[in-house]
Amino acid sequence: MHWSSLTALALVAPSHALIRFGCSQLVVDRIDPLVNPGVAPSPHLHQIIGGNSLKPLMKPIEHDLPSLSTCTTCQPADDFSNYWTATLYFRSRNGTYKRVPQKGNAGFEGQHGGMTVYYMQNQLADYQQKAKVKAFQPGFRMLIGSPMAGTKAEADKYPQLTYTCLQDMNTRFPESKNFPVKPCPAGIMVNLRFPTCWDGVNLDSPDHISHMSYPSSGTFESQGPCPASHPVRVPQLMYEVIFETGTFNNKADWPADGSQPFVWSFGDGTGYGNHGDYVFGWKDDSLQKIMDEECYVNCKSMKTQSIAAMNSCTVPNAVNENVGDSDWIEMLPGVPHSKLKA
Numbered sequence: 022m023h024w025s026s027l028t029a030l031a032l033v034a035p036s037h038a039l040i041r042f043g044c045s046q047l048v049v050d051r052i053d054p055l056v057n058p059g060v061a062p063s064p065h066l067h068q069i070i071g072g073n074s075l076k077p078l079m080k081p082i083e084h085d086l087p088s089l090s091t092c093t094t095c096q097p098a099d100d101f102s103n104y105w106t107a108t109l110y111f112r113s114r115n116g117t118y119k120r121v122p123q124k125g126n127a128g129f130e131g132q133h134g135g136m137t138v139y140y141m142q143n144q145l146a147d148y149q150q151k152a153k154v155k156a157f158q159p160g161f162r163m164l165i166g167s168p169m170a171g172t173k174a175e176a177d178k179y180p181q182l183t184y185t186c187l188q189d190m191n192t193r194f195p196e197s198k199n200f201p202v203k204p205c206p207a208g209i210m211v212n213l214r215f216p217t218c219w220d221g222v223n224l225d226s227p228d229h230i231s232h233m234s235y236p237s238s239g240t241f242e243s244q245g246p247c248p249a250s251h252p253v254r255v256p257q258l259m260y261e262v263i264f265e266t267g268t269f270n271n272k273a274d275w276p277a278d279g280s281q282p283f284v285w286s287f288g289d290g291t292g293y294g295n296h297g298d299y300v301f302g303w304k305d306d307s308l309q310k311i312m313d314e315e316c317y318v319n320c321k322s323m324k325t326q327s328i329a330a331m332n333s334c335t336v337p338n339a340v341n342e343n344v345g346d347s348d349w350i351e352m353l354p355g356v357p358h359s360k361l362k363a
């Protein structure tokens with residue numbers, strides 16, 4: 022091999038890991054163990070993935086996800102974390118709703134619903150992953166975004182929560198803060214990137230956000246420094262949730278006034294209320310070990326399981342109700358019409 026190719030190889034060799042994996046649906050249920058612990062039904066419906074120790078009440082530390090779970094819907098066999106977002110609905114011209122199903126990313130076609138999860142030390146396109154991060158600790162949890170955000174200014178407080186209108190499964194830009202305004206042939210992808218600076222002390226905070234921070238200047242992508250108040254750099258957790266809107270793309274079924282028909286399960290038709298939740302549950306120090314490996318996506322220290330095993334892990338619903346999977350429903354589960362945001 023010519024020396025210049027060797028040099029090129031040495032330059033692109035990763036210093037630390039970036040991992041990307043699929044997770045099937047664990048359950049679609051009206052629970053929220055982070056924001057409404059012990060409450061069933063919670064105010065709105067969620068789609069949840071990860072370890073099967075999931076319950077409406079999961080007290081930090083006491084509820085040890087890796088030891089209480091017997092399976093996980095995620096590809097890494099040691100990841101018993103729970104990850105969730107709201108669900109998406111299509112609103113018909115007569116005001117009834119049907120839930121929009123999810124599908125896996127390209128390359129994860131066999132998985133049932135769910136989403137794709139990333140842990141990154143530098144931005145996705147950076148093959149070197151030079152930054153060093155501290156993995157999350159047992160009992161750690163957080164959320165990002167707010168279902169109360171109803172304007173672009175409110176949504177802009179969370180810079181990395183966006184939508185991609187998929188022309189095909191490989192579309193990755195542009196991203197928008199609001200729901201796409203036109204039909205998206207291959208679906209709507211929701212992108213959620215969590216903040217990357219931790220206060221180093223608190224596993225959670227009353228609003229589930231303030232123990233975390235964005236960099237004090239610049240961005241995660243530009244490797245901006247963490248603020249003194251939140252000095253510990255943690256992996257950037259990212260979700261890609263693909264809603265299969267294809268069967269709802271007939272313009273004749275869309276609102277006559279030209280607006281778009283999709284609405285979050287908490288009644289938001291703008292998209293600005295995009296939010297996601299995380300409860301850490303990797304076994305022992307498995308996540309730190311993986312993050313310290315020199316690898317990009319294909320990481321040897323990440324033990325994986327088959328898609329069939331991921332799909333076979335489920336939990337029963339805590340709340341049994343018609344969520345509009347096959348019938349048209351009159352009202353979003355738990356959300357009166359008066360709470361709808363256009």
Ligand SMILES: *[C@@H]1O[C@H](CO)[C@@H](O)[C@H](O)[C@H]1NC(C)=O
Pocket residue numbers: 113114115116117274349
């Ligand atoms: C409402 O619209 C849906 C979708 O077009 C249709 O299937 C359903 O029958 C309608 N329901 C009523 C009560 O008109």
